[in-house]
Amino acid sequence: MIQNASLNALNGGKSMDIKIEEDLVLLNIKAKDKVEVISKLANLLRKEGCVKDSYLNAVIKREGIFPTGLPTIPQSIAIPHTDAEHCLKTSVAVATLEEPVKFGLMGDDINTVDAKAVFLLAVDNKEKQVMFLSKLFHIFDDSNSLVKILNAKKPKEIVDELLRAIQS
Numbered sequence: 001m002i003q004n005a006s007l008n009a010l011n012g013g014k015s016m017d018i019k020i021e022e023d024l025v026l027l028n029i030k031a032k033d034k035v036e037v038i039s040k041l042a043n044l045l046r047k048e049g050c051v052k053d054s055y056l057n058a059v060i061k062r063e064g065i066f067p068t069g070l071p072t073i074p075q076s077i078a079i080p081h082t083d084a085e086h087c088l089k090t091s092v093a094v095a096t097l098e099e100p101v102k103f104g105l106m107g108d109d110i111n112t113v114d115a116k117a118v119f120l121l122a123v124d125n126k127e128k129q130v131m132f133l134s135k136l137f138h139i140f141d142d143s144n145s146l147v148k149i150l151n152a153k154k155p156k157e158i159v160d161e162l163l164r165a166i167q168s
Helices: 034-047 055-065 126-140 143-150 155-167
Strands: 002-007 016-021 025-029 076-078 091-104 112-122
Touching (some): 016 091, 016 155, 091 143, 091 155, 112 143, 126 143, 126 155, 143 155
Parallel strands (some): 025 091, 076 112
Antiparallel strands (some): 091 112
């Protein structure tokens, strides 16, 4: 089921379409490390025509330089992403993990977090990135929203929670 959200509030009244689909959600997956999780999600985005072939390598390279792990409550998450030049359509792919995987702590070159969910972002315009991230942080700051996402039994539950936060 395709659901697209439009953001207007932080964009001077201009619309920003975001692709949020159940086909871009993986529930309770096994992954040995962050590269495996990022690869699985990037392949979904590529299959859906959201990113270029260069996207996966660009995300992995950027994650090595600018880690994206966040120590959120009740569980840490990660929000890997890369530059707009590798993206075709603003979208988000999400994975909840059976067992957490280590991501570097955002803004820290040494420490890590055990991420239980990964939100892989594709933003096709640099100006959209700040707005998109600020909307997503509504979820990351709300432990009730994160609990709903982490405990989701169906992709639709995650899509609905993302849409609720983005449209608020």
